[in-house]
Amino acid sequence: xxxxIAFEAAARHLSFTRSAEELALTQSAVGRQIALLESFIGVxxxxxxKKRLRLTEVGEMYARNIRESLDRIERDTLAAMxxxxxxxxxxxxxxxxxxxxxxxxxxxxxxxxxPGITLNLTTRSEPxxxxxxxxxxxxxxxxxTWPGTVALNLFGEExxxxxxxxxxxxxxxxxxxxxxxxxxxxxxxxxxAWRQWxxxxxxxxxxxxxxxxxxxxSMLVEAARAGLGIALVPRFFVTHELMTxxxxxxxxxxxxxxxxxxxxxxxxxxxxxALGAFERWLLEAARHYCEGGGVHLEE
Numbered sequence: 001x002x003x004x005i006a007f008e009a010a011a012r013h014l015s016f017t018r019s020a021e022e023l024a025l026t027q028s029a030v031g032r033q034i035a036l037l038e039s040f041i042g043v044x045x046x047x048x049x050k051k052r053l054r055l056t057e058v059g060e061m062y063a064r065n066i067r068e069s070l071d072r073i074e075r076d077t078l079a080a081m082x083x084x085x086x087x088x089x090x091x092x093x094x095x096x097x098x099x100x101x102x103x104x105x106x107x108x109x110x111x112x113x114x115p116g117i118t119l120n121l122t123t124r125s126e127p128x129x130x131x132x133x134x135x136x137x138x139x140x141x142x143x144x145t146w147p148g149t150v151a152l153n154l155f156g157e158e159x160x161x162x163x164x165x166x167x168x169x170x171x172x173x174x175x176x177x178x179x180x181x182x183x184x185x186x187x188x189x190x191x192x193a194w195r196q197w198x199x200x201x202x203x204x205x206x207x208x209x210x211x212x213x214x215x216x217x218s219m220l221v222e223a224a225r226a227g228l229g230i231a232l233v234p235r236f237f238v239t240h241e242l243m244t245x246x247x248x249x250x251x252x253x254x255x256x257x258x259x260x261x262x263x264x265x266x267x268x269x270x271x272x273x274a275l276g277a278f279e280r281w282l283l284e285a286a287r288h289y290c291e292g293g294g295v296h297l298e299e
Contacts, residue, residue, distance in 0.1 A: 002033060002100060003033040003034070003036050003040075004070070005023065005036070005070070005170060006019065006023065006029075006030050006033035006037075006294075007027070007033070007034055007037050007045065007062075007063070007066065008063060008066050008067055008070055009022050009030075010034060010046070011024055011055055011059065011063035011066075011067075012067075013064075013118070014052075014053045014054065015053060016030045016031055016034075016053070018204070024166035026037075026226045027061070031105040032044070034046065035105075040227075041062075043056070043058050044056050044059070045058065045059035046059055049067075068198060072134070075134055075169075076134075079235025085287075088116065088117050088118070088272070088273060088277075089117070089118040089119075089274070090117065090118070090119050090120065090136045090137065090274050090275060090278055091121065091122065091134045091135045091136050091137075091159075092119055092120065092121050092122070092135065092136065092137055092138065092139070093121050093122055093123070093124035093128070093133070093135045093137070093139070094121050094122070094123060094138070094139045094269065095123070095124075095125055095139060095140070095141055095261075096123045096125070096216055096218065097122055097216055097217040097218045098139060098261065099123065099139075099142070100155050101216060101217075101218070101236065101237045101238075102236055102237070102289075103121075103139070104121075104187060106118065106285050109281075109285070110278070110281050111287075113281060114274075114277050114278075114281065115275075117266060117274045117277060117278070119278070122135070124138060125141065125189075127142075127146055130148075130149070130265075130266045131266075134224075135272075136265060136269055136272070136275055137263060137264060137265035137269065137275060137278070138263075138264045138265070139154075139261060139263055139264070140261070140262045140263075140264045141157075141259060141260070141261050142259050142260075142262075143259060144262055144264075145272045146264050148266060148267055149264045149265060149266055150264070150265055150266075150267055150270060151262045151263070151264045152262060152263045152264075152279065152283065153220065153231070153260050153261075153262055154260065154261040154262060154263060154283070154286040155260060155261060155281055155286050155289065155290050156255070156256065156257060156259040156260045156261075157234045157256070157260065157261070158234065158235050158254040158255065158256055159193060159197065159232050159233060159234055159235070159248065159254060159255040159256075159257065160232070160233070160234075160235045160239075160249050160251070160253070160254045160255070161197070161230050161231065161232050161249065161251050162221075162224050162230070162231055162233060162238050162241070162247045162248065162249050162250075163182070163224050163227075163229065163230040163231065163247065163248060163250060164224060164225055164226070164227040164228055164246075164247065164248075165245060165248050167182065167229070167230070167245075168248065168250055172251065173250055173251070173252070174250040174254075176198065176201040176202065176203030176251070176253075177203060177204070178208065179198070179203065179230065180204070182228030182229055182230050183210075183211050183212065183228060184208065184210060184229055184230060184232075185210035185211055185212055185213075185214065185220050185223050185224060185228060185229040185230060185231040186209075186211055186212065186214070186215045186220075186231070186232070187213070187214060187215075187216075187217055187220055187232070187233075188214065188215050189215075191209070191213075193232050193255065194208045194209070194211075194232055195208045195209070195230055195254045196255055197232055197253070200253065200255060201251070201253050208293070211229060212228065212229065217233050217234065217237050218237075220232075220234060221237060221238055221241065221247075224247055225241065225246055225247060230250075232255070233256065235249075236289070261286075263279060263282055263283075265279075
Protein backbone atom coordinates (compact mmCIF):
# COMPACT_ATOMS: atom_id res chain seq x y z
CA UNK A 1 0.00 0.00 0.00
CA UNK A 2 2.85 2.40 0.80
CA UNK A 3 4.37 1.73 -2.62
CA UNK A 4 1.02 2.34 -4.34
CA ILE A 5 0.52 5.64 -2.50
CA ALA A 6 4.04 6.74 -3.42
CA PHE A 7 3.46 5.76 -7.05
CA GLU A 8 0.14 7.62 -7.27
CA ALA A 9 1.72 10.80 -5.89
CA ALA A 10 4.74 10.51 -8.21
CA ALA A 11 2.49 9.88 -11.22
CA ARG A 12 0.40 12.94 -10.34
CA HIS A 13 3.34 15.30 -9.80
CA LEU A 14 5.81 13.65 -12.21
CA SER A 15 8.37 14.52 -9.57
CA PHE A 16 9.85 12.42 -6.77
CA THR A 17 10.78 15.62 -4.93
CA ARG A 18 7.26 17.06 -4.86
CA SER A 19 5.82 13.63 -4.04
CA ALA A 20 8.20 13.30 -1.11
CA GLU A 21 7.13 16.72 0.19
CA GLU A 22 3.46 15.75 -0.03
CA LEU A 23 3.98 12.41 1.72
CA ALA A 24 6.47 13.72 4.32
CA LEU A 25 9.13 11.31 3.06
CA THR A 26 12.59 11.70 1.63
CA GLN A 27 13.11 11.70 -2.12
CA SER A 28 15.16 8.51 -1.85
CA ALA A 29 12.35 6.80 0.11
CA VAL A 30 9.87 7.56 -2.68
CA GLY A 31 12.39 6.28 -5.22
CA ARG A 32 12.81 3.02 -3.27
CA GLN A 33 9.05 2.51 -3.10
CA ILE A 34 8.72 3.01 -6.87
CA ALA A 35 11.64 0.63 -7.51
CA LEU A 36 10.02 -2.03 -5.31
CA LEU A 37 6.71 -1.65 -7.16
CA GLU A 38 8.37 -1.85 -10.61
CA SER A 39 10.30 -4.94 -9.47
CA PHE A 40 7.10 -6.58 -8.21
CA ILE A 41 5.14 -5.80 -11.40
CA GLY A 42 8.04 -6.58 -13.69
CA VAL A 43 7.63 -3.58 -16.01
CA UNK A 44 8.92 0.03 -15.83
CA UNK A 45 6.32 2.61 -14.80
CA UNK A 46 8.44 5.71 -15.42
CA UNK A 47 10.97 6.75 -18.02
CA UNK A 48 13.49 9.56 -17.78
CA UNK A 49 14.09 11.77 -20.81
CA LYS A 50 16.60 14.61 -20.39
CA LYS A 51 16.18 14.38 -16.60
CA ARG A 52 12.39 14.75 -16.91
CA LEU A 53 10.19 12.08 -15.33
CA ARG A 54 7.50 10.63 -17.55
CA LEU A 55 5.03 7.79 -17.22
CA THR A 56 5.35 4.84 -19.57
CA GLU A 57 2.24 3.68 -21.40
CA VAL A 58 1.71 0.99 -18.77
CA GLY A 59 2.43 3.54 -16.05
CA GLU A 60 -0.30 5.89 -17.31
CA MET A 61 -2.89 3.11 -17.32
CA TYR A 62 -1.79 1.81 -13.92
CA ALA A 63 -1.76 5.28 -12.37
CA ARG A 64 -5.32 5.96 -13.53
CA ASN A 65 -6.58 2.65 -12.13
CA ILE A 66 -4.68 2.97 -8.85
CA ARG A 67 -5.98 6.53 -8.34
CA GLU A 68 -9.57 5.33 -8.79
CA SER A 69 -8.95 2.42 -6.41
CA LEU A 70 -7.41 4.64 -3.72
CA ASP A 71 -10.32 7.09 -4.05
CA ARG A 72 -12.75 4.20 -3.65
CA ILE A 73 -10.93 2.93 -0.56
CA GLU A 74 -11.09 6.43 0.95
CA ARG A 75 -14.84 6.70 0.22
CA ASP A 76 -15.48 3.25 1.67
CA THR A 77 -13.50 4.07 4.80
CA LEU A 78 -15.34 7.35 5.33
CA ALA A 79 -18.64 5.58 4.74
CA ALA A 80 -17.76 2.95 7.36
CA MET A 81 -16.81 5.70 9.83
CA UNK A 82 -20.16 7.41 9.18
CA UNK A 83 -21.98 4.27 10.31
CA UNK A 84 -20.86 4.63 13.92
CA UNK A 85 -24.12 4.43 15.87
CA UNK A 86 -26.09 5.44 12.77
CA UNK A 87 -29.13 3.94 11.11
CA UNK A 88 -27.57 3.85 7.66
CA UNK A 89 -25.88 5.88 4.97
CA UNK A 90 -27.16 6.50 1.45
CA UNK A 91 -25.10 7.59 -1.54
CA UNK A 92 -27.41 9.63 -3.77
CA UNK A 93 -26.70 10.90 -7.30
CA UNK A 94 -28.62 14.11 -7.97
CA UNK A 95 -29.19 16.71 -10.66
CA UNK A 96 -27.25 19.80 -9.49
CA UNK A 97 -29.93 22.49 -9.56
CA UNK A 98 -32.69 20.13 -8.39
CA UNK A 99 -30.54 19.33 -5.37
CA UNK A 100 -29.73 22.92 -4.45
CA UNK A 101 -33.13 24.44 -5.26
CA UNK A 102 -35.61 21.73 -4.21
CA UNK A 103 -34.10 18.82 -2.30
CA UNK A 104 -31.59 20.38 0.12
CA UNK A 105 -33.99 23.05 1.48
CA UNK A 106 -36.33 20.18 2.47
CA UNK A 107 -33.69 17.89 4.03
CA UNK A 108 -34.03 19.33 7.57
CA UNK A 109 -37.46 17.70 7.66
CA UNK A 110 -35.96 14.38 6.51
CA UNK A 111 -33.31 14.48 9.24
CA UNK A 112 -35.91 15.37 11.87
CA UNK A 113 -37.82 12.24 10.92
CA UNK A 114 -34.74 10.06 10.36
CA PRO A 115 -31.95 11.29 12.65
CA GLY A 116 -29.90 8.11 12.24
CA ILE A 117 -29.62 8.20 8.44
CA THR A 118 -26.91 10.09 6.55
CA LEU A 119 -27.39 11.25 2.95
CA ASN A 120 -24.34 11.89 0.79
CA LEU A 121 -25.12 13.84 -2.39
CA THR A 122 -23.05 13.76 -5.58
CA THR A 123 -24.05 15.48 -8.81
CA ARG A 124 -24.77 13.34 -11.87
CA SER A 125 -26.83 14.67 -14.78
CA GLU A 126 -26.97 11.59 -17.02
CA PRO A 127 -28.01 7.96 -16.45
CA UNK A 128 -25.23 5.55 -15.48
CA UNK A 129 -24.67 1.92 -14.52
CA UNK A 130 -25.22 1.54 -10.78
CA UNK A 131 -22.84 -1.44 -10.72
CA UNK A 132 -19.96 0.85 -11.69
CA UNK A 133 -20.61 3.45 -8.98
CA UNK A 134 -21.05 3.67 -5.20
CA UNK A 135 -24.58 5.11 -5.57
CA UNK A 136 -27.60 3.56 -3.89
CA UNK A 137 -30.12 5.70 -5.78
CA UNK A 138 -30.43 8.67 -8.12
CA UNK A 139 -32.83 11.51 -8.81
CA UNK A 140 -33.21 11.63 -12.56
CA UNK A 141 -34.98 13.93 -14.99
CA UNK A 142 -36.31 12.37 -18.17
CA UNK A 143 -38.19 9.17 -18.90
CA UNK A 144 -38.46 6.12 -16.61
CA THR A 145 -36.31 4.05 -18.97
CA TRP A 146 -33.43 2.89 -16.79
CA PRO A 147 -32.94 -0.90 -17.15
CA GLY A 148 -32.88 -2.99 -14.01
CA THR A 149 -34.18 -0.24 -11.76
CA VAL A 150 -37.24 0.87 -9.83
CA ALA A 151 -38.33 4.32 -11.12
CA LEU A 152 -40.78 6.33 -9.02
CA ASN A 153 -42.38 9.45 -10.49
CA LEU A 154 -41.96 12.51 -8.27
CA PHE A 155 -43.53 15.26 -10.40
CA GLY A 156 -43.48 16.86 -13.81
CA GLU A 157 -42.13 20.22 -14.77
CA GLU A 158 -43.57 23.56 -15.82
CA UNK A 159 -41.13 26.03 -17.37
CA UNK A 160 -41.88 29.72 -17.15
CA UNK A 161 -40.07 32.92 -18.22
CA UNK A 162 -38.61 34.99 -15.36
CA UNK A 163 -36.51 38.14 -15.18
CA UNK A 164 -35.37 40.94 -12.91
CA UNK A 165 -38.06 43.52 -12.08
CA UNK A 166 -35.68 46.25 -13.22
CA UNK A 167 -35.48 44.69 -16.68
CA UNK A 168 -39.19 45.22 -17.33
CA UNK A 169 -39.24 48.64 -15.63
CA UNK A 170 -41.89 47.68 -13.10
CA UNK A 171 -44.37 46.23 -15.59
CA UNK A 172 -46.21 43.24 -14.17
CA UNK A 173 -47.10 41.70 -17.50
CA UNK A 174 -45.70 41.56 -21.03
CA UNK A 175 -47.13 40.24 -24.24
CA UNK A 176 -45.22 37.52 -26.16
CA UNK A 177 -44.62 40.07 -28.91
CA UNK A 178 -42.62 42.18 -26.43
CA UNK A 179 -39.91 39.51 -26.25
CA UNK A 180 -38.23 40.91 -29.34
CA UNK A 181 -37.09 43.81 -27.15
CA UNK A 182 -35.24 41.56 -24.69
CA UNK A 183 -32.32 39.13 -24.62
CA UNK A 184 -33.37 35.50 -24.28
CA UNK A 185 -31.38 33.33 -21.85
CA UNK A 186 -31.08 29.62 -22.73
CA UNK A 187 -30.16 26.40 -20.94
CA UNK A 188 -27.57 24.56 -23.05
CA UNK A 189 -29.12 21.10 -22.83
CA UNK A 190 -32.59 22.37 -23.81
CA UNK A 191 -31.94 24.43 -26.94
CA UNK A 192 -35.53 24.11 -28.19
CA ALA A 193 -37.22 25.34 -25.00
CA TRP A 194 -37.78 28.94 -26.14
CA ARG A 195 -39.04 27.77 -29.54
CA GLN A 196 -41.55 25.49 -27.83
CA TRP A 197 -42.68 28.21 -25.41
CA UNK A 198 -43.14 30.75 -28.20
CA UNK A 199 -45.12 28.20 -30.17
CA UNK A 200 -47.69 27.66 -27.41
CA UNK A 201 -47.74 31.43 -26.80
CA UNK A 202 -48.58 32.02 -30.47
CA UNK A 203 -45.56 34.31 -30.94
CA UNK A 204 -42.97 34.67 -33.69
CA UNK A 205 -40.28 31.99 -33.40
CA UNK A 206 -37.91 33.48 -35.98
CA UNK A 207 -35.28 34.82 -33.55
CA UNK A 208 -35.85 32.34 -30.73
CA UNK A 209 -32.27 31.00 -30.78
CA UNK A 210 -30.63 34.36 -30.15
CA UNK A 211 -29.22 35.16 -26.74
CA UNK A 212 -26.83 33.69 -24.20
CA UNK A 213 -26.50 30.04 -23.19
CA UNK A 214 -25.72 28.62 -19.75
CA UNK A 215 -24.94 25.06 -18.75
CA UNK A 216 -26.95 24.97 -15.51
CA UNK A 217 -30.35 26.32 -14.52
CA SER A 218 -28.68 27.85 -11.46
CA MET A 219 -26.59 29.95 -13.84
CA LEU A 220 -29.73 30.98 -15.70
CA VAL A 221 -31.35 32.09 -12.46
CA GLU A 222 -28.35 34.22 -11.51
CA ALA A 223 -28.17 35.69 -15.03
CA ALA A 224 -31.85 36.64 -14.79
CA ARG A 225 -31.32 38.19 -11.34
CA ALA A 226 -28.42 40.21 -12.79
CA GLY A 227 -30.76 41.67 -15.42
CA LEU A 228 -29.02 40.01 -18.38
CA GLY A 229 -32.28 38.94 -19.98
CA ILE A 230 -35.36 36.74 -19.64
CA ALA A 231 -34.71 33.14 -18.60
CA LEU A 232 -36.91 30.11 -19.18
CA VAL A 233 -36.66 27.94 -16.05
CA PRO A 234 -38.68 25.37 -14.08
CA ARG A 235 -40.91 27.35 -11.76
CA PHE A 236 -39.92 25.43 -8.63
CA PHE A 237 -36.30 26.52 -9.15
CA VAL A 238 -37.27 30.15 -8.56
CA THR A 239 -40.01 29.89 -5.91
CA HIS A 240 -37.97 31.85 -3.37
CA GLU A 241 -36.93 34.56 -5.84
CA LEU A 242 -40.54 35.05 -6.98
CA MET A 243 -41.75 35.31 -3.38
CA THR A 244 -39.09 37.89 -2.48
CA UNK A 245 -39.65 39.70 -5.81
CA UNK A 246 -36.01 39.33 -6.80
CA UNK A 247 -37.51 37.91 -9.97
CA UNK A 248 -40.87 38.36 -11.64
CA UNK A 249 -42.82 36.15 -14.04
CA UNK A 250 -44.08 38.57 -16.70
CA UNK A 251 -46.11 35.92 -18.58
CA UNK A 252 -48.94 33.71 -17.39
CA UNK A 253 -47.92 30.98 -19.85
CA UNK A 254 -46.03 27.84 -18.81
CA UNK A 255 -44.43 25.18 -20.96
CA UNK A 256 -45.31 21.74 -19.63
CA UNK A 257 -42.61 19.17 -20.19
CA UNK A 258 -43.54 15.60 -21.13
CA UNK A 259 -40.68 14.34 -18.94
CA UNK A 260 -40.55 14.17 -15.15
CA UNK A 261 -38.32 13.83 -12.10
CA UNK A 262 -37.86 10.27 -10.81
CA UNK A 263 -36.31 8.53 -7.85
CA UNK A 264 -34.40 5.63 -9.36
CA UNK A 265 -32.60 2.76 -7.64
CA UNK A 266 -31.50 -0.78 -8.56
CA UNK A 267 -34.01 -3.55 -7.99
CA UNK A 268 -31.38 -5.27 -5.86
CA UNK A 269 -31.54 -2.35 -3.38
CA UNK A 270 -35.25 -2.82 -2.73
CA UNK A 271 -35.86 -3.53 0.93
CA UNK A 272 -32.87 -1.63 2.35
CA UNK A 273 -34.31 0.15 5.43
CA ALA A 274 -32.48 3.47 4.93
CA LEU A 275 -33.47 3.63 1.26
CA GLY A 276 -37.05 2.74 2.13
CA ALA A 277 -37.20 5.57 4.66
CA PHE A 278 -35.82 8.05 2.12
CA GLU A 279 -38.25 6.82 -0.56
CA ARG A 280 -41.27 7.26 1.70
CA TRP A 281 -40.17 10.72 2.79
CA LEU A 282 -39.33 11.87 -0.74
CA LEU A 283 -42.65 10.72 -2.22
CA GLU A 284 -44.53 12.47 0.57
CA ALA A 285 -42.48 15.66 0.09
CA ALA A 286 -43.14 15.56 -3.66
CA ARG A 287 -46.88 15.06 -3.13
CA HIS A 288 -47.04 17.87 -0.59
CA TYR A 289 -45.24 20.15 -3.06
CA CYS A 290 -47.62 19.23 -5.88
CA GLU A 291 -50.73 19.66 -3.75
CA GLY A 292 -49.41 23.05 -2.69
CA GLY A 293 -49.64 24.25 -6.29
CA GLY A 294 -46.04 23.74 -7.31
CA VAL A 295 -46.90 21.65 -10.35
CA HIS A 296 -49.88 19.69 -11.58
CA LEU A 297 -50.09 16.17 -10.17
CA GLU A 298 -49.47 13.45 -12.73
CA GLU A 299 -52.45 11.34 -13.66
